[in-house]
Amino acid sequence: TNPVGSMASSWANTVQKPRPINTVTNPRRQAANARNFQPVLGPQGFEYLYLTRARRMDRPEIRRSLRRLGLDSARILDVSFPARAVVGLLMHVQYIPVAKEILAKHKVVPIASFDPQDPAHLGDPKYADLSDTEKVALITNLHRTHCERTLRxxxxxxxxxxTRAFFEAGWISEQ
Structure with missing residues (x-):
């Protein structure tokens, strides 16, 4: 046999063969690739869509459930838990109407006006003794930390x- 690594070995010949280019992709990937070459139309930015949840669920379970309802889970950038019984889904603003329409078919109603920085969402009893200004500072810091972690x-x-959208919303600082 030929020594491993020499040009005559079967391993070296296999590595030298050109790999075929995969031109067949699924429709979702084709649509994503096409968006790279289309002009930017409509509103730009990102927003959270807040939903109620009936029980404790982890992120993969939420993504799986939403996928079964018909949402494209690849368009959901982040799943957060800003308060008890609330889940936040970070999406591009152009996908939110589509998501709301899909959710409405299944009688899932998003929370209309949810403020993730409301001190009322601090559920831990150890924060009950804090003043209102301390609670506001704490929840603002928690939300900022979550936004920074999401960006990473x-x-x-x-x-x-x-990052620009979070900064314009006042959720993160310029640093």
Whole structure:
């Protein structure tokens, strides 16, 4: 046999073969690739869509349930739990009407006006003795920390515009 690593070995010949280019992709990936070459139309930015939840669920379970309802879970950038019995879904503003329409078919009604920085959402009893200003500072800090953590786990192409959206909303500082 030929020594491993020499040009005559079967391993070296296999590595040298060109890999076929996968031109067949699923429709969702084709639509995402096409958006790269289309002009930017409509509103830009990101928002959270808040839903009530009847029980404790983790992020994969929420994504799985939403996928079964017909939502494209790849369009949901973040799943957060800003308060007890509330789940926040971070999406592009152009996908929110589509998501609301899909959810309405299944009688899921989003929470109309939810403020994640409302001190009333502090559920831990150890914060009950804090003053109102301390509670506001604490919940603001918790929300800012969550936003910063979200930005760390996203692709840079998404994280940069999302950073701008969080900054404009006043959720993160310029630093």
């Amino acid at each position: 786990f996203l692709r840079p192409t998404v994280a940069l515009p999302l």
